[in-house]
Amino acid sequence: MFRRHHIFTFSILAWVMLPLHAADQRWIRVSSDRFIVLTDGNEKAAHEIAVRFEQMRAVFGDLLSRSKPRMSQPMEIIAFSNNNDYVQLAPPQTAHAGFWLPGEDRVFIVLNLSQPDSWRAVEYQFARYMLNYNYPPTPPWFDEGFAQYFSSLYFTPKNTELGSDPAFNPAHQNQAGSVKTKSFAQVLTDSAWLPWPELLATKNLDAIPAERRELFNAQSWILLHYLLKQDKMPQLGQYFGLVEMQKIPVDQAIQQAFGINTAELDRELKDYFHSLLPKLGAPVSRSPNAPPVPPPVNQSALPFSLEDIGTSSKSVPLPEAQALVDEMELRVPERRQAAFDHLQKLVDDEKTETVIAHRALAWAYVQKGETNHAFEELREAVRLSPNDPWTRFGLAQASYHSGQQGARVQGLANMMESLHIVIGEFPDFAEAYNMLAWARLAGGGANAAVESAKYAVQLAPRSEQCQLLLAQSYLAAKKFNNATPILDRLKLSQDPAIAKTAAKDLTDLPFLEKYGIPPEEAKAQQEEAKKQVSSDTDDEDSEEQEPAAKPTSTTPPVDKRPVKFLKGTLLSVDCSKPPMAMLSLSQGNRTFKLRAADYKSVAVIGAPEFSCDWKAMPVNVNYRPSGVLSGDLVSIEVH
Numbered sequence: 001m002f003r004r005h006h007i008f009t010f011s012i013l014a015w016v017m018l019p020l021h022a023a024d025q026r027w028i029r030v031s032s033d034r035f036i037v038l039t040d041g042n043e044k045a046a047h048e049i050a051v052r053f054e055q056m057r058a059v060f061g062d063l064l065s066r067s068k069p070r071m072s073q074p075m076e077i078i079a080f081s082n083n084n085d086y087v088q089l090a091p092p093q094t095a096h097a098g099f100w101l102p103g104e105d106r107v108f109i110v111l112n113l114s115q116p117d118s119w120r121a122v123e124y125q126f127a128r129y130m131l132n133y134n135y136p137p138t139p140p141w142f143d144e145g146f147a148q149y150f151s152s153l154y155f156t157p158k159n160t161e162l163g164s165d166p167a168f169n170p171a172h173q174n175q176a177g178s179v180k181t182k183s184f185a186q187v188l189t190d191s192a193w194l195p196w197p198e199l200l201a202t203k204n205l206d207a208i209p210a211e212r213r214e215l216f217n218a219q220s221w222i223l224l225h226y227l228l229k230q231d232k233m234p235q236l237g238q239y240f241g242l243v244e245m246q247k248i249p250v251d252q253a254i255q256q257a258f259g260i261n262t263a264e265l266d267r268e269l270k271d272y273f274h275s276l277l278p279k280l281g282a283p284v285s286r287s288p289n290a291p292p293v294p295p296p297v298n299q300s301a302l303p304f305s306l307e308d309i310g311t312s313s314k315s316v317p318l319p320e321a322q323a324l325v326d327e328m329e330l331r332v333p334e335r336r337q338a339a340f341d342h343l344q345k346l347v348d349d350e351k352t353e354t355v356i357a358h359r360a361l362a363w364a365y366v367q368k369g370e371t372n373h374a375f376e377e378l379r380e381a382v383r384l385s386p387n388d389p390w391t392r393f394g395l396a397q398a399s400y401h402s403g404q405q406g407a408r409v410q411g412l413a414n415m416m417e418s419l420h421i422v423i424g425e426f427p428d429f430a431e432a433y434n435m436l437a438w439a440r441l442a443g444g445g446a447n448a449a450v451e452s453a454k455y456a457v458q459l460a461p462r463s464e465q466c467q468l469l470l471a472q473s474y475l476a477a478k479k480f481n482n483a484t485p486i487l488d489r490l491k492l493s494q495d496p497a498i499a500k501t502a503a504k505d506l507t508d509l510p511f512l513e514k515y516g517i518p519p520e521e522a523k524a525q526q527e528e529a530k531k532q533v534s535s536d537t538d539d540e541d542s543e544e545q546e547p548a549a550k551p552t553s554t555t556p557p558v559d560k561r562p563v564k565f566l567k568g569t570l571l572s573v574d575c576s577k578p579p580m581a582m583l584s585l586s587q588g589n590r591t592f593k594l595r596a597a598d599y600k601s602v603a604v605i606g607a608p609e610f611s612c613d614w615k616a617m618p619v620n621v622n623y624r625p626s627g628v629l630s631g632d633l634v635s636i637e638v639h
Helices: 043-063 083-089 117-136 140-150 186-188 196-201 208-229 234-246 250-258 260-281 318-329 334-347 355-368 369-386 387-403 412-425 430-442 445-457 464-476 480-490 496-515 519-538
Strands: 010-013 026-032 036-039 076-081 100-101 108-113 157-160 298-301 313-317 563-573 581-587 590-596 603-605 619-625 632-639
Touching: 026 043, 036 043, 036 076, 043 076, 043 117, 043 140, 043 157, 076 083, 076 318, 083 108, 100 117, 100 563, 108 117, 117 140, 140 208, 186 208, 196 208, 196 250, 208 234, 208 260, 208 369, 234 250, 250 260, 298 590, 318 334, 318 355, 355 369, 355 387, 369 387, 387 412, 387 430, 412 430, 412 603, 430 445, 430 464, 464 496, 464 563, 480 496, 496 519, 563 590, 563 632, 581 603, 581 619, 590 619
Parallel strands: 010 036, 010 076, 076 108, 590 632, 603 632
Antiparallel strands: 026 036, 026 313, 100 108, 157 298, 563 581, 563 619, 581 590, 619 632
């Protein structure tokens, strides 16, 4: 059900819970260039939904001068045509028109098609999503202000309208259409504004007291409103350079970038806000049968009309629709168990079994940490559809989570193969490149990991996880000068885990530069050397004691031998002296003897674990030479 597009494919699914089981239920898939709409409604309504999302993407690009905005994480948009079905599945406290479900693999958007312009309920989150993949990291006020401004987006038959009060977005309205939150116009009128240096210097939204958050959001909104309307985005770019790169104080950066001081900026913004007040009134009805909409503030021509975008339609089997809805429901904590139970029923019946149901169950098992069960479901999914990209992503994700939890990575080579299939379908999928970098790094390919991690960071410039993996790949590749500035930034991260890891990597860096391995690996080698010395001593005749050994040096032993690559045939494995293993490999007329000090700790690619029964099989190995035809094994890839 997946097809290739320029950016990503989006699925919009309309599903009615009880009628879904009806034999005459009709489902169609309506596709535009970048979006797919799956619905049990009519083709015209599905066409409009696809075009609205195309228009939102285009407007984002116009606002921030991005000619080809990226969407580096796939979306699945599920739209219910019946209000009761939507309410039954919507998490508590969600908007009556739609909600957004973020995830590690995909974003699910759920819409209530019984409400007019339901797509508007996710405008705020859509803006945040687009910023993540198309704009460098910026302070909280910019992200919040831009997303709030974007959430006023409204389309008429001829115009694009922006700039109205965000409180009138459907996401802030109850079932009766009344505004649930105080309008920004009220907040800015009734409150003493926060000092701009304080607001602009804020690094962590969680540090803002709850009673001041509403004012922070409103001021951020009016500031972005002003910057966009007054064409001051170039000056804003200069300001960011001064503050973020040169670390110039906020007051000084405002003066240099905008040519005015902070007090003058405050006056300009308040004057601008008061000039807008007459336009920021409550929604009005523009025609007798149309829902109320905010009065226009800023108008421009549509990027394209509903008629300018062509679509095609195709029927969809009923079991696929059931499984897709369950796949989404797994992400809603209150619905997870019910969705899981229903998926089990689907896969138990040959008539309703689908690849979607198996891969969804696998996702649920991964979240529970039960990767063995996840692999069982994924094997069944592969049996049904070997090249389904989401099944392949599930295989990679299960291996990744297994490795992150400290377990031996299962099928590293298969993980990389699966990710190549995923990337072939979704060429801008940032997380797929990030996991590919991780797999390459785990397999000993540091330089290859660097290339994948660099592309992941390019696709997701705000992802600190991607940046951290890039820095660690640079460290493994001995490119210390490339890693250091990244780690310097990440040690100041608001994420405690990332900050801690970056700080530790920086602390270990001098040791790594000097000895070529991190302290933990050096300590492990030292422990192994002690065990070997002890073992050799025990084997000697007790009556022929040698003089006491010299005290062990406080400097950990460092193996400075280069790592070499060998492609050949594994002849045999001798594990008669565990945990040591001796491997015999042939390459042409030469036979190599490679020693694994502890075969259980050898990095294995292409098999779940090292096996003493391997023989007569092609392999690729990395090893440190100890002689012309001998050495110590580092990693092995079996075929």
